[in-house]
């Protein structure tokens with residue numbers, strides 16, 4: 381089957397934890413499509429299945445049924461279709477979390493270059509790629525600093541650079557703006573939108589953050605393990621300051 385849009389496609393995804401009387405159907409029927417270059421919001425109350433969905437998409441846990449397509453590749457079709465899930469996570473999916481989780485004893489450039497090096501890139505190529513991304517995210521001047529010397533917003537931008545380092549077709553962001561004030565939260569959303577457009581990345585942002593919800597053009601609501609799509613406001617965010 382061909383997938384003209386690529387990006388992310390999820391069809392009829394289900395996840396059951398446990399068995400028998402104690403089984404929990406965390407995902408009952410999840411359907412989503414995210415185009416390359418698009419940033420969508422995923423919103424839902426506590427316990428609705430958001431983390432379960434991200435963990436399935438990130439190949440951290442195995443779904444029970446359905447299909448998941450990342451980029452050009454079907455990765456799950458009622459079972460994993462790939463032998464090496466570690467390589468999938470490392471090379472094809474970027475993760476951004478609420479906390480930046482930078483490696484404290486590596487400088488900023490090496491934090492970003494590490495994943496391409498692990499994927500087999502030569503050191504010089506990986507570091508050049510890291511410097512290009514740090515420049516795109518406006519933190520090139522901190523390239524030789526240690527993570528502890530950066531502000532929270534700078535650390536989050538380095539974490540975004542790291543998520544982009546292997547040019548994954550997909551980025552999964554879990555509450556990436558929760559600890560940030562309004563201006564910085566909007567700046568992070570602007571960066572994610574710019575990066576999505578520049579690198580044709582499909583990005584899913586799980587969030588409760590009222591500050592950023594108006595920025596999405598499309599939102600998936602998840603409730604009781606089922607997704608519902610709705611149009612967002614898609615409010616322009618180019619008035620936000622450049623520095624997160």
Ligand SMILES: Nc1ncnc2c1ncn2[C@@H]1O[C@H](COP(=O)(O)OP(=O)(O)OP(=O)(O)O)[C@@H](O)[C@H]1O
Nearest residue numbers: 397398404406424425426427428429430431432433
């Ligand atoms: N490992 C597990 N074993 C059994 N049930 C689980 C497990 N992980 C999650 N669940 C259940 O699956 C359902 C969905 O949980 P999930 O963590 O995906 O929700 P969430 O939307 O991310 O919630 P929150 O916003 O509170 O983090 C909940 O009923 C939860 O109790």
